[in-house]
Amino acid sequence: MSDSRPIGVFDSGVGGLTVVAALRRAMPREQILYLGDTARVPYGTKSPRTVERYAGSCHRFLVDRGVKAVVIACNTASANALPGLQTTSPVPVVGAVDPGARSAVEASRTGHIGVIGTLATIRSGAYRRAITARAAAAVVTELACPLLVPLAEEGWIDGSIAEAVAARYLEHVFADDAAIDTLVLGCTHYPLLTGVLTQVARQVSGRDIRVVDSAIAMAGVVGEVLVEARATTTDRGELHCFVTDASRLDELGPRFLGESLTNYELVDL
Amino acid sequence: MSDSRPIGVFDSGVGGLTVVAALRRAMPREQILYLGDTARVPYGTKSPRTVERYAGSCHRFLVDRGVKAVVIACNTASANALPGLQTTSPVPVVGAVDPGARSAVEASRTGHIGVIGTLATIRSGAYRRAITARAAAAVVTELACPLLVPLAEEGWIDGSIAEAVAARYLEHVFADDAAIDTLVLGCTHYPLLTGVLTQVARQVSGRDIRVVDSAIAMAGVVGEVLVEARATTTDRGELHCFVTDASRLDELGPRFLGESLTNYELVDL
Numbered sequence: 001m002s003d004s005r006p007i008g009v010f011d012s013g014v015g016g017l018t019v020v021a022a023l024r025r026a027m028p029r030e031q032i033l034y035l036g037d038t039a040r041v042p043y044g045t046k047s048p049r050t051v052e053r054y055a056g057s058c059h060r061f062l063v064d065r066g067v068k069a070v071v072i073a074c075n076t077a078s079a080n081a082l083p084g085l086q087t088t089s090p091v092p093v094v095g096a097v098d099p100g101a102r103s104a105v106e107a108s109r110t111g112h113i114g115v116i117g118t119l120a121t122i123r124s125g126a127y128r129r130a131i132t133a134r135a136a137a138a139v140v141t142e143l144a145c146p147l148l149v150p151l152a153e154e155g156w157i158d159g160s161i162a163e164a165v166a167a168r169y170l171e172h173v174f175a176d177d178a179a180i181d182t183l184v185l186g187c188t189h190y191p192l193l194t195g196v197l198t199q200v201a202r203q204v205s206g207r208d209i210r211v212v213d214s215a216i217a218m219a220g221v222v223g224e225v226l227v228e229a230r231a232t233t234t235d236r237g238e239l240h241c242f243v244t245d246a247s248r249l250d251e252l253g254p255r256f257l258g259e260s261l262t263n264y265e266l267v268d269l
Numbered sequence: 270m271s272d273s274r275p276i277g278v279f280d281s282g283v284g285g286l287t288v289v290a291a292l293r294r295a296m297p298r299e300q301i302l303y304l305g306d307t308a309r310v311p312y313g314t315k316s317p318r319t320v321e322r323y324a325g326s327c328h329r330f331l332v333d334r335g336v337k338a339v340v341i342a343c344n345t346a347s348a349n350a351l352p353g354l355q356t357t358s359p360v361p362v363v364g365a366v367d368p369g370a371r372s373a374v375e376a377s378r379t380g381h382i383g384v385i386g387t388l389a390t391i392r393s394g395a396y397r398r399a400i401t402a403r404a405a406a407a408v409v410t411e412l413a414c415p416l417l418v419p420l421a422e423e424g425w426i427d428g429s430i431a432e433a434v435a436a437r438y439l440e441h442v443f444a445d446d447a448a449i450d451t452l453v454l455g456c457t458h459y460p461l462l463t464g465v466l467t468q469v470a471r472q473v474s475g476r477d478i479r480v481v482d483s484a485i486a487m488a489g490v491v492g493e494v495l496v497e498a499r500a501t502t503t504d505r506g507e508l509h510c511f512v513t514d515a516s517r518l519d520e521l522g523p524r525f526l527g528e529s530l531t532n533y534e535l536v537d538l
Contacts, residue, residue, distance in 0.1 A: 039319045040309055045422075047516040050308045119517070150419045153314075161433050168430060247316040248388070 003231035006031035006240075007222065008062030009071040012054070013041030014249070015149070015188030016073025017256035019096075020239065022219040023071070027226070029237045035061055037269065039244035042149060043076040044118025044187070051120055055081035057269045059089065061242070067091060068231050071222055075100075075186050075214065076118050079126035092225050097121075099221040100184050100214030101130035105138065107210040108182040112139045114173045116197075117186030119144040127186055141177045145169045145187075152189040153252060158196050166193070166200040174205050182210045191215055192255065242267045272500040275300035275509075276491065277331030278340040281323070282310030283518070284418070284457030285342030286525035288365075289508065291488040292340070296495070298506045304330055306538065308513035311418060312345040313387025313456070320389055324350035326538045328358065330511070336360060337500050340491055344369075344455045344483065345387050348395035361494050366390075368490040369453050369483030370399035374407065376479045377451040381408045383442045385466075386455030388413040396455055410446045414438045414456075421458040422521060427465050435462070435469040443473050451479040460484055461524065511536045 009020055013036050020034055035058050037043075043051045055077040062070050069092045072078045072085070078095030085093050104113050115127040122144040131138050147165050156162050174180060183201055185191060191213050201209040226232045241264035243249060253261025278289055282305050289303055304327050306312075312320045324346040331339050338361045341347045341354070347364030354362050373382050384396040391413040400407050416434050425431050443449060452470055454460060460482050470478040495501045510533035512518060522530025 039315060041314070045310070045516060046308060046514045050514045050516070146419050146423050147416070147425075150416050154415050156416075156437075161430070161437060164430050164433060168425075245315050245319045247314060247319075 002233045003068055004031065004233045004235050005066055005068040006033045007069050007071060008033045008035070008065070008067030009073050010035040010037070010058040010062060011073040011188060012043035012077060013038045014252045014256050017253065018188050018191045019071065019073035019215045019218055021258045022215040023222060024237065024239070026219040026223055027232070029234050031233070031235055031237065032239045033062060033065055033067055034239065034241045036241065036243045038247065042118070043074060044120050044149065045146070046120060048080045048120070048124065051076055051080040052084060055085065059085050059093070061267070061269060063090060069094065069222065069225060071218065072096060073188055075188065076120045079121045079124035092229065094218060094222050094225060096214045096218055097126045097130050099217035100186060100212060101127055101134060103212045103217040104182050104184045105131060105134045107212055108138070110179050110181045111135060111137055112177050112179040113182045113184065114177070114180045115140060115142045115184040115186050116145045116169065116173065116190065118149070119146060121186050127184060139177060139179070141173055141180060143169060143173050148193060149187065149189045152192040155255065157192050162193065162196045163200055166196050167204060170197070170200050170204045178205070180205070180209070182212060184212045185214060188215065239263065241265070244269055271502045272337055273300065273502045273504050274335055274337040275302045276338050276340060277302045277304070277334070277336030278342050279304040279306065279327035279331060280342040280457060281312035281346060282307045283521045283525050286522065287457050287460045288340065288342035288484045288487055290527045291484040292491060293506065293508070295488040295492055296501070298503050300502070300504055300506065301508045302331060302334055302336055303508065303510045305510065305512045307516065311387065312343060313389050313418065314415070315389060317349045317389070317393065320345055320349040321353060324354065328354050328362070330538060332359060338363065338491065338494060340487065341365060342457055342487070344457065345389045348390045348393035361498065363487060363491050363494060365483045365487055366395045367399050368486035369455060369481060370396055370403060372481045372486040373451050373453045374400060374403045376481055377407070379448050379450045380404060380406055381446050381448040382410070382451045382453065383446070383449040384409060384411045384453040384455050385414045385438065385442065385459065387418070388415060390455050396453060408446060408448070410442055410449060412438060412442050417462060418456065418458045421461040424524065426461050431462065431465045432469055435465050436473060439466070439469050439473045447474070449474070449478070451481060453481045454483060457484065508532065510534070513538055
């Protein structure tokens with residue numbers, strides 16, 4: 001049995017292309033429809049109500065195009081809108097938070113886990129709930145890091161400014177709990193900063209810290225969901241992108257996807 | 270003659286409250302309706318087409334509420350949407366760019382002017398056009414500075430990180446033209462960073478640089494427009510705010526307005 005319908009992936013902008021890259025590495029034959037809501041990006045500074053409304057329109061857009069599953073690449077949208085969408089969606093919906101939480105629990109030896117993300121993701125408490133649901137004794141320290149998204153988009157992913165910003169945030173995290181051994185990157189933009197975050201976490205804590213990239217964790221869960229639903233394919237693995245605003249795509253697309261982004265279509269939601 | 274209709278001010282978010290603060294200082298008796306499109310903020314990273322569409326809906330919202338003039342506090346919206354709105358609006362429309370350009374031309378002795386702003390403001394070339402329209406021989410150097418908005422919103426307005434980010438940008442500006450003596454803050458968020466930008470501009474250039482705040486320039490122009498239209502008032506000077514998303518208003522409102530923001534209403538555009 002082969003199910004050649006595409007996997008739908010949506011995000012508040014281009015950050016979700018890091019999830020698309022992980023999906024394409026894990027299952028290169030799957031068709032992917034990506035929707036980046038680049039006109040309304042970012043979601044991370046907005047209220048739960050607004051994020052839920054925007055995520056709902058993205059989900060509908062993909063379902064209307066006949067996808068076999070919807071992946072919410074955006075941590076903010078996952079944290080705020082996943083429960084609502086899971087109860088109403090006609091196809092399986094996979095978010096960012098639970099796969100990231102699972103990886104973190106598996107990676108941590110001390111059970112002390114740090115989570116960094118956008119303001120809306122941290123405020124939702126979704127990572128804390130997902131981690132303690134899997135490991136009731138886990139101690140979770142969360143911090144919103146609003147400068148990291150623009151830093152990644154500006155391409156200042158190493159050097160003195162990136163290090164100083166990372167240090168300012170991570171000093172807070174480890175001051176709250178010095179026993180943390182695992183740090184979850186709870187935002188699609190942060191994998192671009194893995195190098196500097198790993199290095200600064202080591203400097204601040206004085207030891208190696210495991211850094212969990214939710215994008216890789218999500219690709220694993222999507223694979224499980226498709227196998228379980230007998231919905232895998234042996235197709236040609238094409239990627240088609242929709243965006244609500246085309247500004248900076250030529251520059252930002254390759255930065256997050258790891259390949260040039262030539263095939264995209266401008267849509268209104 | 271007194272015209273008690275309010276002045277309408279709109280912005281992509283909360284940054285425009287720096288313009289409201291300048292208006293209230295300059296004309297404390299005017300009623301002000303402020304609309305912050307906080308659900309779709311920022312405009313500065315988006316394409317001209319999207320910015321024009323959003324600015325159009327903000328303008329309509331204020332005109333429908335009976336304002337006597339519309340002030341586009343947002344530099345990005347002014348740069349991209351002012352010409353279109355000025356031809357169709359039933360009331361006078363004042364943008365950010367021309368007042369800022371006028372102040373810069375008046376302030377500069379060398380005629381070499383630097384402009385910093387969002388990506389969309391700089392890409393539009395609106396400041397360059399407005400400055401050279403007033404001083405044909407002026408030499409204008411423009412740079413987009415995407416990190417400055419989140420820096421201002423995070424409240425990191427002084428200290429080593431703010432200085433390092435300001436230096437990274439201003440070194441570019443003065444490397445392009447060492448004769449610059451005037452720097453235009455072409456974004457409503459930047460007045461919060463006036464201190465660090467003034468200091469770093471001096472360090473980088475080796476001399477005092479005049480820093481032009483468009484918000485103050487705009488307040489002057491709005492006053493002229495109202496006097497010319499015989500539309501001033503001696504009212505009680507109330508401020509009423511509408512926002513499209515209420516996230517972080519309690520924290521950000523006072524930072525930009527200089528007083529607490531208690532009286533606001535959530536609306537959909």
